[in-house]
Amino acid sequence: MTTTTTLARENAREGTAGVSLVGVGGAILTALVLLYFAGFAQAAQYHDAAHDTRHTLAFPCH
């Protein structure tokens, strides 16, 4: 019963039953921050840590 009410409240807050725009936006934003540090940031510590990953996954690297 509690679950159902919570869900109903969440659905009401987020607009439609099946779509969570907060979740979609939040997940994409989180992903972009992660990608920035792992794939793009040029500060030495990020570049060096992720160096082999950037090469293997074909991000532009140095």
Add this chain to the structure above:
Amino acid sequence: MTVRIFANGLFAGLIAGAVVVLLQFLLTEPLILEAEEYESGARVHFAGLAEPGVLHDHGANEAADAPPAPGEPGAGEAGEAAAGESLAARFALAFAADFVVYVAWGLILSALVSLAIARGQETSLQNGLLWGLAGFVAVQVAPGVGLAPELPGIPAADLQARQIWWIATVLAAAAAMGLFAFVRNPAGIAAGIALLALPHLIGAPRLEQLAGLAPPSLVAEYVARSYAVALAGWSLLGLSMVWLWGRAADPVPVPVPADDR
């Protein structure tokens, strides 16, 4: 719904990331290390065919000027032990970064899959594979046509210009995949083809004269393996994503009054 987007993105990213770590360790990492030996001058391309330094004096000079790096001939046993330790640390960081990247792709894919499911898309493994292949095309193939996977020691155009072109190309290709999958009328398909072609008509940043210290055959081997790793990673990301979304269905959604929409 919000929690499921994050949880499924995280878990699918970890599943795909684990396989990418394994494949990177087996396939691409040895070639990166080998290329760095050419970059540092420990090995010289054409060494067997010509005097070192004649064809590639850049690399040979560097080798002559620099003190032997740890692990290279001349550094001794202590150096080798230190090199082993730093190599382990280097692998650990690279593998952590693999997980970070694949969790990031997982979160984006999870967000998009949640929208498709809300529109009524089935959580079949076929759809999962299509999601994965679309990601592979958008993130690896489309930018790779202009900016091939690089080995260390290969000069390339200005980094920032390449990053900007890469991001724009991935966004355009992802939009094209969306048009092919969800619009599917002649105008949508034409727009998708235009989006795929446009970055290449503009052209990726490229040096006028290409060069590199590693042998072309090593680079070829590396590029082939890089795509193999990416194809495995993306296929698995798509498959595990849709499997996770289909696994435990949401509790029956409570009907929401129409005026709430």
